[in-house]
Amino acid sequence: MKKYIAYAIASGLLLAGGWPSHGFPLLLFFGFVPLMLAEHQITQRAQYKKKWMKVFGLSYLTFVIWNAIVIWWLHFAQQVDANGEFQNSWVSYIGPVLANSLLMSICFQLYHFVKKKAGNLYGLIFLPAVWMSFEKMHLNWELAWPWFNLGNGFAKFYEWVQWYEFTGTFGGTLWIWLVNIIAFYYITAYINKKDFKYVNKLGMYVIPMIVVPIGISYIMYVTHEEKGEPLHALVVQPNLDPYTEKYEKDGLEIYDDIRRLAIQYIKPETQFVVAPETAIPGSSSLIFDNMYNDLIIQDIREWTGQKKDLNFVTGASVMRIYPSPTLASETASVMRDGITWYDSFNSALQLNSTDSISIYHKSKLVVGVENFPYRSILMPIIGEFMLNFGGTTKTLGIQPNRSVFNNKTNAASVAPIICYESIFGDYVTEYVREGANVLFTMTNDSWWGYTDGHRQLLLYGNLRAIENRRAIVRSANSGVSAFVNQRGDIMKSIPYGEQGALNGTVLMNSELTFYSKYGDYLARIALLIMGIILAYTFAQNLLYKKNVKKIKK
Structure with a gap:
């Protein structure tokens, strides 16, 4: 078993070594091979009992190593201890590592089951299908955590995947799995038959499978022509400590700094000023139904009016008050008076001197920070426990549909993307299909300091530009x-x-890419394939058991 443990460790290190922001993605094409070799050899050994447990343990070791190395920065999230001092939150690091590794291991265990019951061919077809289905689930359920979706692995080497405009990141996931499977096949053949021709075939198939897509992508990269009318914008970066300033400092003082920076750097051609996530009002909230009377909103509309074609797009903390419990939403909470219900929103606003206020509420929420997942089930079990970073300990309100910000002064149709939402490919296409010709991302990703956290989010989000051929501000x-x-x-x-x-x-591009039109179609195909193979495998297993019973009788 020592050899197989070494295989599992090797897989974990290869996958972690291939990951952005410091890794080299070529390693991802071989990252799963050692683990697959361990699974295959254990399956072939008659002397091993409870093989599934060994396979599960090895795969869990691989995925814990991969997860632990890639998101090491999560423990820099700060929590207040009993003495009122900030301490690193190891819970916010260890929890995702163990939970996500478990889900990955279940996928690999399903592959082991199918391969054992239905045969090697079905197993190798099933493996990328079940993994892509798992990635799709991680984009849509309430415990969404698509950080490790394999297509994100090329985020720093985005010149390799310009064809994401046709496939999205699932094209990258499929690419990685196909190369791993071919490499596994020929390495296994060489180990079994000791014939060097399989090494030659390994190079003959794997090298073109890697080089050709990269070559096509570089041609697309070099020949791509930017499309659309120009948009001139000013981005503001206030640089507030998220723990000691952003939610503690007076909201008017924070706004004054943003306003000062904006007015100082505005040029005659500037059409948009863009401020970050929850930039206003800082330590308090705007009241949704009284927004036009808010002093900060009135001031913004006044100074943007001095330049008639100027728009201000910003993140904001917004609150909606419900006069009675019967009007409250599912995500609403009750105030300390026990009578008044309210929703908190992490929102984006577009303001100018003439148009009505455009508003969008962030709807892809960070698990355990902005969203209490499966609240009706889990709250009775664990109570109000939530991770103490990210600005809230309640479930935020959301909206069912994407909003696009238009205005009367220019041709911009803005997709207001808030922080975590930028890594959800198919989700961003909903803005684009609604007419967005430019993407504005407002984020506050400084909870983990100067680590890979903010770098990875930046790189992941930039893939949305390729998928939709939309520029990002x-x-x-x-x-x-x-x-x-x-x-x-x-x-x-x-x-x-x-x-x-x-x-x-x-530039503001209005043309739809293939991916913008059809979204995660590869994942939907994978889900269908996974379902068919699973059904076939279970049916075969039932027939086998019936035949065994007949023989015994």
Whole structure:
């Protein structure tokens, strides 16, 4: 078993070593091979009992190593201890590592079951299908955590995957699995037959499978022409500590700093000023039904009116009050008076001097921070326990449909994407299908300091530019604020940890890519294949058991 443990460790290290922001994605094409070899050899050994337990244990070891290395930065989330001092939150790190590794191991265990019961061919077809189905689930259920979706692995080497405009990140997932399976097949053949021709075939098939898609992508990258009319924007980066300033500092003081930066750097051609997630009002909330009377909103409309074609897009904390419990939503909470119900929203606003206020409520929420998953089931069990970072300990309100911000002064149709939402590919296409010709990302990803956390989110989000051929204007609380073109290039940026503002120009493209039209169609096909093979496998298993019973009789 020592050899197989070494295989499992090797897989974990290869997968982690291939991951952004510091990894080299070529390793991902071989990351699963050692684990697959361990599973195959254990299955072939007659002397091993309870093989499924050994396979499960090895796969769990692989995935714990991969998860633990890639999201090491999560423990930098701060929680207040009994003495009122900030301490690193190891719960917020260990929990996702163990839980996500378990889900990955279940997928691999299903592959082991299908391969054992239905045969190697069905198992190898089933493996990418079940993994892609798992990734799709992680994009849609209340415990959504698509951080490890394999297609994200090329985020730093985005020149390799310009064809994501046709496939989305699931094309990258399928690519990784196909190469791993071919590599596993020929390595296994060589081990079994000791014939060097299988090594030659390994190179003959694997090298083109890697090189050809990369070559096609580079051609697409070099020949791509940016489309659309220019849009001139100014991004503001206030650089507030999320623990000691952003939610503790007076909201008017925070707004004054943003306003000062905006007015200082605005140019005559500037059409949009973009501020980060929950930039206003800081330590309090705007009241949804009284927004036009809010002093900050009135001030924004006044100074944007001094330049008639200027729009201000910002993140905001918004509250909606319900006059009676019967009108409250499912996510509403009751105030301390025990009478008044309210919803809190992490929202985006578009303001100018003439149009009505446009508003969008963030709807892909961070698990355990903004969203209490499966609240009706879990709350009676664990009570009000939530992770103490991200700005709330309640489930935020959401909205069912995407909102696009339009205005009367220019042709921009803005997709207001808030932080975590930027890594949900099919979700972003909903904005684009609603007419968005440019993506604005407002984020506050400084909870983990100067670590891979904010870098990974930036790189993942830039894949949306390729998938939809939409430029991105990104404003972050502490960085990185940036302008990203339709190829995924960061054209200009403000580094992490600096306060400032940056002017930039992007193009507004209205053409729909294949992926924009059809979304995660590869995942839907994978789900169908997984279902068919599982049904076939269970049917075969039942028939086998019936035949065994007949023989015994």
